[in-house]
Structure formats: C-alpha cells, structure tokens
Amino acid sequence: MKNWDKTVGFILFLVLIIGAPFVLPSNIHYLRLLMGLALGYILSRSYTGFAGSVNRAYKTGSTKLMRTMMFMFLITAIANVTFLMFAKNLTAYDLSINPINIGLILGGLFFGFGMAFSSCCATGVMTDLATDLPRAGVTLIFFCFGVFIGFPLQATQSWIKGSVLTSKTGAKFSQGVYMPDLFKWDGLDGYFGSVILTAFLVGLVIYLSYSYEKKRRQKSTYVGVPSERVQDNPKDEDIANFTMSSKPTYNILFKKPWTLKQGAVGMTIVFILMMGLTKSGWGASTPYGFWFGKVLNSFGVSATSLANFTHQPAEVYSGPLLANGVTVQDLGIFLGAIIFIFTAGLFKETMHSVSTLNMKNASLFALGGFTMGFGTRLSNGCNVGALYTPIAQFSVSGWIFLAALVLGGIIGNKLSKTIYGY
Secondary structure, rough: OOHHHHHHHHHHHHHHHHHHHHOOOHHHHHHHHHHHHHHHHHHHOOOOOOOOHHHHHHHOOOOOHHHHHHHHHHEEEEHHHHHHOOOOHHOOOOOOOOOOOHHHHHHHHHHHHHOOOOOOOOOOOHHHHHHHHHHHHHHHHHHHHHHHHHHHHHHHHHHHHOOOOOOOOOOOOOOOHHHHHHHHOOOOOOHHHHHHHHHHHHHHHHHHHHHHHHHHHHOOOOOOOOHHHHHOOOOOOOOOOOOOOHHHHHHHHOOOOOOOHHHHHHHHHHHHHHHHHEEOOOOOOOOHHHHHHHHHHOOOOOOOHHHHHHHHOOOOHHHHHOOOOHHHHHHHHHHHHHHHHHHOOHHHHHHHHHOOOOHHHHHHHHHHHHHHHHHHHHHHOOOOHHHHHHHOOOOOOHHHHHHHHHHHHHHHHHHHHHHHHH
C-alpha cells in the first residue's frame, strides 16, 4: 500500500495521545510523555543533537550546531528569568545548581569522550534507536550499565557530592554556584548581571567557534555537513499553486527539514513548559541506571540488594517501569522520533541507511556508551542534566562541564580516528 508508513505514523500518534492517559499513572506523566514526543520529533526533524556540536566540528569543520546550541542556551536562560526572579521560594523548583568539583570535570571528559565513540548522547541515543538500532542499541545497553555502576560513587564520594565553590542559593541545591548570587547589587536581584554574563560566555563560545571554522576553511579541511546544506538551502515554495491536499504542501507540513534554529526554538519552548509544569529542567540519564537494575531484578536480584548497592530507592527497581516520569519522557523521545520518520515517509530510506554491526564497531559503541553513562554519575548529569539545564538555570557548573565536554570530545575523536580509522 502506497504511503502506508505515513498512515502508520498518524495512527501511532493518535493511539498515544488518546490511549496514554489510560495507561500512565498521573496527569504529570502524560505531560512528560507529550514533552518527550515533542522533543523526539524536534530533534529528528531538525537533524540535531547535542553530541554533534563537538563531533561535527571535529570531523567536518562545521561549528553551526555549536553556535546554535549557544543561541538556545541564551534564549532559554532569558526565558527562565520569568520563573526564577519572581519565585517566592526557589526551592519550589528542582534547579540543577550542580557542585563544582573534580567529578564535574572528569564526568565532562568521559561524556565527551563517549560521544565521539558512539556519535550520540543521552537523549540522542533515544532518537537514534529509531534510525540506527544496532549502534544505538549497543550504546544504550552499556550506557545503562555505566549509570548503574556509577550510582554508588555519586551517592558516597565527596569529590562528586561536595563543591569547591558554593554560593548562598547554590548551597540549597547541590552546593554549586548560582550566578544571581554574584550580582545581588544589580537592581534586579542578580538576574540582570546573570543574563549579561551568560550572554558574554555565549558570545565567547560563538567567537571561538567561528575562529575554528575559519581556520578549517582556510586549510581546506572544511567539508561541511550534508543535512546542514539541505537545511540552509530550502526549495522555494510554490505559493501560486498552493492546495491543502497537494504533495508539496504535505512535504512542507510533515517532511521538510527544520533549520537548526527552528529546532533550537522548539526545544526552548518545551524546556519552558517543563519549568512551568514540572518545576524542573530537562533530565534524561538517571533512569537508564534504573532500567539496568530492573533487568537484574527480573533475573532474580532482589530490589533491596540493588538499592543497597546503588543507594537508590528499592521501588525504582521493583515498581512499574512507567512510574518514573523521566522514563516516560525518554520513551516519548524515542516515539517522537519514530512518528517523524513515519509521517515524513522516510521509513524505507531510514532502514536502508542502518549501519551493519561487527565486533570492531560494536566495541566502539560499547565503550562510548559506558563512558557516557559512568560520566553522568561523576558530573551529576548528561548533556541536558549537566550542560543545558544548569546553564539555562544560571549554574556556573554548566560552563565548566562544557569546557570539559569539548576537551573530552576532541580526545575521543582523535583516539577513535587513530584506533578505528574514523
């Protein structure tokens, strides 16, 4: 049947929208699902991901994704002022004011290193399950294992829990530094100064990105990214012959790639919805360790033993999978990516592009997955939990993680090229 994949995509979307409230335990879980679907769809249709910000720059010379990420961080931070500045009690929000310590730096290095080997991150692995199951599947298994193994260290070690620098507000969360505490004299309770400092740091990264790309172009080592070329050169729309039922109209509505900035704006909107509806930012990686423990539990390892080892509640291993809101959100990201692939009519094309798995690249993906998962426990988060969310919530830790992430990505890409040839 022609266009069967498009039909399947819309049916799947309707089933999820209509049926999920009868399966999920609460309204907030349903909201988590909707936000996950939106994120998965946006990430897939804008052909973007946090891992690409470093990997694309190293492999192709293009820094457009890194620059777009900076734009997204800034507009999200500005939008968050509307929540934080007028909050009667900041502890009503689950802010990611992460501690500044050796764990943060090591975690960023490990995570960047793993991104280079697996070509994805904590959220990217969920969208990639829909587009490249062999690579993403191996990565996810070892990512889960890395998170699980890292739980005891995260819960007990002072070099992960403590902070060498702590501000007054930061001490109420994870002992980190909250930027507004540094600018209480600015007339807007510190938020004006925080936005200015964030804008300066964003501008600095963008300047360095442009400088790096300029050198790559001058040395003729710039090759660019095919998806970015498609996004940058959209075909003209035939408005004169517009009809709702035409194929060009369908392609514009459901298939035409969104630009990186459109994707950034979309993710910002979802992030702000999270802040308003869940009182927290975007997180992704912690439930992966729960999933690994659930598998062990299904093979007879008691939830109590798992809880004692990981210092996590026994319920996360013995209770229903969908009881955890972030788990629902992560699954929503995967399903959102599937919905895009089907509704865009890209199922066959996607299946034909799936990579083959052998011992060489499987070991690469396994190493990448493990180092990313383990790194998230050292840094108290992944690319969203230790980078995007902290920066958007004015935590100094996010910028330190970014520097470590980039360095780890460079090391990982260099080693990957030396050992594996790519």
